[in-house]
Amino acid sequence: MSSERFLNDKQLKKLDRELQNLISRIGVDRKTQDEVFDRSTLRTFEKLISNQVLDILDFPISTGKEGNVFRGVTPQGKNVAVKIYRTSTSTFKHMQVYIVGDPRFSSMHKNRRALIYAWTKKEFKNLERLERVGVRAPKPIICLNNVLVMEYIGSSDRPAPLLKDVVLDKPDEIFETLIDFITKMYKKANLVHGDISAFNVLFYRKKPYIIDLGQGVLIEHPNAHEFLRRDIHNIVSYFNKYNITADERQIYTDITGQQW
Numbered sequence: 001m002s003s004e005r006f007l008n009d010k011q012l013k014k015l016d017r018e019l020q021n022l023i024s025r026i027g028v029d030r031k032t033q034d035e036v037f038d039r040s041t042l043r044t045f046e047k048l049i050s051n052q053v054l055d056i057l058d059f060p061i062s063t064g065k066e067g068n069v070f071r072g073v074t075p076q077g078k079n080v081a082v083k084i085y086r087t088s089t090s091t092f093k094h095m096q097v098y099i100v101g102d103p104r105f106s107s108m109h110k111n112r113r114a115l116i117y118a119w120t121k122k123e124f125k126n127l128e129r130l131e132r133v134g135v136r137a138p139k140p141i142i143c144l145n146n147v148l149v150m151e152y153i154g155s156s157d158r159p160a161p162l163l164k165d166v167v168l169d170k171p172d173e174i175f176e177t178l179i180d181f182i183t184k185m186y187k188k189a190n191l192v193h194g195d196i197s198a199f200n201v202l203f204y205r206k207k208p209y210i211i212d213l214g215q216g217v218l219i220e221h222p223n224a225h226e227f228l229r230r231d232i233h234n235i236v237s238y239f240n241k242y243n244i245t246a247d248e249r250q251i252y253t254d255i256t257g258q259q260w
């Protein structure tokens with residue numbers, strides 16, 4: 001992409017035409033276009049399409065503060081979830097606290113785009129870790145710049161709902177599973193999610209899936225234990241509404257061998 005600044009006017013016009021074609025192929029409305037599809041993101045899509053990772057984006061699943069998630073379709077007709085981190089927002093500042101102190105990203109550049117790309121990669125790597133240790137989460141497929149392609153969780157016409165939007169038949173089981181996921185993440189994947197709540201768990205075919213791993217940190221991170229306590233607290237307090245009581249301090253000690 002470094003050749004970008006050497007393009008002459010004619011080449012630039014050609015590029016713009018191609019991008020416009022791409023936008024109509026992807027089929028998104030004007031507002032979303034302006035929000036997420038800056039030129040570099042479109043070029044990333046161009047690559048994903050030419051590398052046969054993706055054919056189209058068929059509908060938006062969610063518009064968040066830092067990015068958008070779309071349902072995509074591969075050339076083989078398989079559904080995927082496509083998360084696009086916006087490179088143009090100012091909320092990227094909060095990302096820094098999770099990246100500084102993570103040895104995997106110590107050589108990170110200071111500029112925003114590089115930070116967003118590193119963040120996307122971090123989410124991808126964290127999803128790989130979860131897959132390795134058997135914590136249920138979307139399987140990572142590919143990550144390129146600010147675009148993450150992963151397994152789509154949901155039926156053909158509807159993405160899976162969030163845990164906060166479902167009524168559970170067997171809350172005890174789901175609670176146990178989530179605590180087991182947090183434990184496995186810590187003990188086997190050396191990872192703390194950092195933002196677990198009923199907003200970041202999908203519920204599909206009676207099973208929970210952990211999502212939104214961008215802010216996940218290694219346990220060496222200076223704030224890892226604080227994040228872990230918060231994660232445990234979020235889950236324990238959410239399940240209070242199902243009359244499930246658990247000692248969050250004890251759970252923390254069981255996981256880490258340390259006092260709260």
Ligand SMILES: Nc1ncnc2c1ncn2[C@@H]1O[C@H](COP(=O)(O)OP(=O)(O)OP(=O)(O)O)[C@@H](O)[C@H]1O
Pocket residue numbers: 061062063064065066067069081083138150151152153154159160162199200211212213
């Ligand atoms: N693999 C997936 N399959 C189906 N839906 C998904 C998938 N990943 C994410 N989603 C949907 O997209 C939403 C946003 O995803 P995610 O939580 O990863 O991003 P976010 O950065 O937290 O966005 P927000 O700012 O809205 O919190 C989720 O709440 C969920 O509804």
Ligand SMILES: [Mg+2]
Pocket residue numbers: 199200212
């Ligand atoms: Mg989220």
